[in-house]
Amino acid sequence: MIAEAFSFPEINSILRWKDLFSTFNKVALIAVAAAVIGSMIFILAGRKNALEAPKGVRNLAETSVEFIENGIVMQTMGKDGLGWTPFLLSLFLFVYLCNVPGIIPFLQMPATARMAIPMFLALLVWVIYNGVGIKHQGLGGYLKSTLFPPGVPAFLYILVTPIEFISNILVRPFSLMVRLFANMLAGHILLVTFALLTSSLITAETSQFLLKPMAILPFFMLVFLTAFEVLVAFLQAYIFTILTAVYIGGAAHPEH
């Protein structure tokens, strides 16, 4: 006879929040707050004097612009990609500020752990890099350079072209979406698991007196995983942005 002392709650109870008002729940609130905070950083920084040394919020804004320029644009698109900095900066800040609430107390839900925001961002990036390719090379030229890559012997096109089509046009947005979504969802589920283990061990009504101090073990895992989620939140935002930059750069200037 198996007695169940503890079972993982149903997945919807850690992912579905009640509506604050009609069709607007905590996840939507976090997404809106991420957009507002990201914009306010730059609106407030733009009011400061541009000629003196930056400090405060202007320092933060300039640091993030330099990070995008040096770390993402110059690495993947070169100098003529610098016009894309505002778009990449907004994308990076929005994804980062949506990932971080996974570890903030009282919020504790990354807004990107639901499929809607990663799906919309991946669709946006898909439209943009295909649009850039069509604009720079024309529709026929873009399709030719994507689906029929140069340097491949002609008889291999039967094999290579479907692979290139699926890989460049179908799988790229899908993998962008799934990478961001599944990373944040996995981190959220892990944090919930260890928090539930800790609290159920602490509040267990049992006669074995050694059971309650065992709660220190899942607590250490919880602390370690929270620190790891700090890294993962930043890394996923960085990877989303740098892959966007790679796709846009590849569409604008295909390799010869």
Added chain:
Amino acid sequence: MEALARLIVTEPPQTPADVKAAAAATSAGFAYGLAAIGPGIGIGYLVGKSVEAMARQPEAAGMVRTTMFLGIAFTEALALIGFVVFILIGL
């Protein structure tokens, strides 16, 4: 599936709904476990090679690090698609 279920619990599932739940739980675990083997090897190899490259030529460390992150993103996506399958089958 019933044999595997017999390994884990003392009372094998009787009703069809129980059998379905047992099979779902077993195969969900298998799905993610098998999906994590390939990317684990791939990411380990990739990071090892990039550490070697950074040690051979420290001036190129920035570019090697960027390419390493790109490669990690691509291979990790495969493991995460397996994780999505795990979620879809049901915890």
